Amino acid sequence: MTNYVDFDPSRRLLVRRRSQLALQSLTMDAVEQSLRKALAEKQSAVETQGNAVRALKAAATPASKPEIDAAIATLNNLKLEKSSIEKQLQAHITDAGGDGSFSKEAFRQAVVNTLERRLFYIPSFKIYRGVAGLYDYGPPGCSVKSNVLSFWRQHFVLEENMLEVDCPCVTPEVVLKASGHVDKFTDLMVKDEKTGTCYRADHLLKDFCNEKLQKDLSIAPEKAAELKHVLATLDDFSSEELGAKIKEYGITAPDTKNSLSDPYPFNLMFQTSIGPSGLSPGYMRPETAQGIFVNFKDLYYYNGNKLPFAAAQIGQAFRNEISPRQGLLRVREFTLAEIEHFVDPDDKSHPKYSEVANLEFLMFPRDEQMSGQSAKKIVLGDAVSRGIVNNETLGYFIGRVYLFLTRLGIDKERLRFRQHLANEMAHYACDCWDAEIECSYGWIECVGIADRSAYDLRAHSEKSGVPLVAHEKFSEPKEVEKLVIAPVKKELGLAFKGNQKMVVESLEAMGEKEALDMKAALESKGEVDFYVCTLGKNVAIKKNMVAISKEKKKEHQRVFTPSVIEPSFGIGRIIYCLFEHSFYMRPSKAGDEQLNVFRFPPIVAPIKCTVFPLVQNQQYEEISKLISKSLTAAGISHKIDMTGTSIGKRYARTDELGVPFAITVDSATSVTIRERDSKHQVRVSVEEAASVVKDVTEGHRTWADVWSTFPHHSSASADE
Structure with a gap:
């Protein structure tokens, strides 16, 4: 939870995700709430019926066997109903994927496994067990990234x-001091009090809430709603609020279960020095x-x-x-x-x-x-x-x-x-x-x-x-009326000490209406409450702390930021x-x-086309090389596969890389072009193959147009 105070909290991506306080996130959705309520009621019914069975068995005058069997049957039915509700709730929490066959976690793992196996990206310094948060892009990953940037x-x-x-990536400290990064680019951190291992405080609280919601199905609806509220408002927690919640929930260090320190800010920039003396501080931007x-x-x-x-x-x-x-x-x-x-x-x-x-x-x-x-x-x-x-x-x-x-x-x-x-x-x-x-x-x-x-x-x-x-020159001098907001820094410093800068910035940033309203209030009351966004609270501004006026001037140009x-x-x-x-x-x-498939659009696909001789045949291989030269001349990234494995397996390999088109050489005069997602094939002449692929990958024509223009080809081998 990066604590931007002096600069825009929308500053983003390279920083933390900002608070999302949508009210529908503050409470459980209706389905989950209903299921949790039903589960709690069924749990209560199971306990009541269990007590009834035990009472029948332990009575001074034993109940009849049919009576006991009926009570046990009722208990078993209640347990089955409870189990059914638990499964529904677990499925809802897991949030199955589109066809219900994949949970989010299973889907993610399938994607990541494929990406790492096909070398789209891998952990950096892998042979040394890697470094968290650093990744290398492999050949197909580099191509995708290059295509996205292009x-x-x-x-x-x-x-x-x-x-x-x-x-440059190395930036002098003075630049980042002016932007606010040196003072405010922080996340809240806690330490294992025995080992000194550091953890991000909001991550620990978030993981605790998610785990309770997903694994503890018997949790009361009110408690579940409280945890969801914490998750929704987490990014707005102060260090004190975050520390209080960690203590309230008894959260400990994940690895050792040791107690944790109070949260404290940690600046996220990598510090360095410029030059051999070390006297010129800098940061990686x-x-x-x-x-x-x-x-x-x-x-x-x-x-x-x-x-x-x-x-x-x-x-x-x-x-x-x-x-x-x-x-x-x-x-x-x-x-x-x-x-x-x-x-x-x-x-x-x-x-x-x-x-x-x-x-x-x-x-x-x-x-x-x-x-x-x-x-x-x-x-x-x-x-x-x-x-x-x-x-x-x-x-x-x-x-x-x-x-x-x-x-x-x-x-x-x-x-x-x-x-x-x-x-x-x-x-x-x-x-x-x-x-x-x-x-x-x-x-x-x-x-x-x-x-x-x-x-x-x-x-x-x-x-x-x-x-x-910037400047805007006037054809003739203009008389303009300007709003002048002049904070009295000495008085503000005495009143607000270390917070003076934030109060000054907020005053100077006032719009005309707000400033004139403040001027009127100060003249009539001598003091006014003023909300300072970066402090998150109102402060008392007195008449001697700021001068607000409108002045008329003749200007030949307008100078503005x-x-x-x-x-x-x-x-x-x-x-x-x-x-x-x-x-x-x-x-x-x-x-x-x-079979795994990436349906990349041609514009970002790591390889646009593959070229396959249908069988290992010298003539087909020569034609494949000829087509490869044409594709190279046309600027189309491609790969020749002459391994001799079945055409179906070769198609499957390239589909897994997201290659949109495959040219199969199966005659001396014409070839087939296969489209990845439909698996449809058309037949074109050897001379046309490169230009057809170029046109469709660069968006000059669609596959539908190609499909309607050229003869269709069907083959058992085309369908892996």
Whole structure:
């Protein structure tokens, strides 16, 4: 539970998942509640009937055998009914997969086993027993990652004319001090009081609650509801609240059962030093965004001193996780792709907004979360026009993110955009949405899309002394009225001491109406309660602590700090969800085993095509090599398999890698092209094979078009 106080809690992916306080998560769903109630009643009936049987047997005047047998039969029936309810409850908690054949855990294990066996990814430093939270991508994994990033560049950088930069991973401390990371980039940690082993505090509490809910079926409905409430509000717990719950539930160290220390903050950044003296401290960057912000002045000049414009960066980020878990979803080194779109705060329209306005997809606005509803499909244009989404530019990027993810192969029915609740957003943020993808671990935040206002540029301007601003020149001088908020830092320091900075920032971030209301209240009462988001409480502001006024000036140009719309992509998380969404199993031809298949779209498939000589034959092998050269010339990644094993087994091997097309050489003049998911085959000439595969993999034509154009081929060997 990363404790961001000075900067936007939507800051994401490379950090912790923010609190999701949807009210429907605070209580059990109706089915589970009903089953738990029924189980408790049946348990009570079993105990009552058991006592009745014992009483009959122990009576001074023994009951008749038929009477005792009838009572025992009733008891056995009650036990069977109790067992049936337990199974229903366990099945509901386990939440079986689509066809009921896989639990989430079993499905996940099948996916992970396949990924590791086929070397999509493996634990790093495996021969030395590995290091938690670090993974290597193998050959097919590298290809998938490269294809995802290539499509990201095409979809965003090229199509939106963004300025791409590449900044160092090692970042001077002063930069991350200005951004707030040095002071506030923390998770709460506890230690085994005897061994010193460290654990992430919220993970221990979360695991305890989940285990009780899943394994203790006799738990009372009220207690189960309490545990679900804890799970839903966990990210909002303070260190004191977290420590109190750990003690209340008697949670101990998982490995030793020793008692635990009170929770305390642990900074998640990897610290280093720059240069041999060790006097210049630095950190491995926890995000790529700061490199863009500090380069704003030069990028603005490069763009002809014009707004809006966007800068983008793909690169590694680092987070020293206390207890990494969930495979690729929470790691210590990962790839981020981030966009910082700089825009005039007074004009957040977007010229291409109409291209996405008619998209309809699952959205989860904060009002629906607070009222206990579920995500529902909303037309993006309606969400913007109704003010659910703050502005056109933010809406435009939400739409573009939706198109990016669904074109990659993410199931649109398991993709939603969740709006941050008011208590999740920093005082300077206008609006924040997370693209969440459902997988076996639940709903996972994979992309954050936030309107961060002008906070980042202002923070770096103040710390560096270099104004990071934009200019709008007027054709004629204008008389403008400006709101001036001048906190009296000396008085605020005396009153709030170490919290002075947070109070000052909150005062300076006030909107015009709020500031003028405060001015009127101070003039009439001399004191006013003021909510400081980063402190999470009201403070008393007195008249001598802040001066608020409106001044008229003649200006030749408008100088302002741009607002930032920031889409931030956790590439590893997206790839893992893509793996799960693409994975399925189908029976072999003989029906004696289940075959693994990844249904990757051609755009992300690690290999686009395989080439098989039907049998080991010199002529067929020469033709295969000729087709391979044509595919290479066309830029299509492919693989030749001349192992001589059965064609069915070769198909199965490549289906497991997610290869969408296979060319089988079975004559000197023509070949067959097989499509992975339908297993349909068409016959084309040797000369046409490479161009057909190129057209369909690059999206110039569909498989349906190919199927309707070329002669169909059927063969027993085609169906493994």
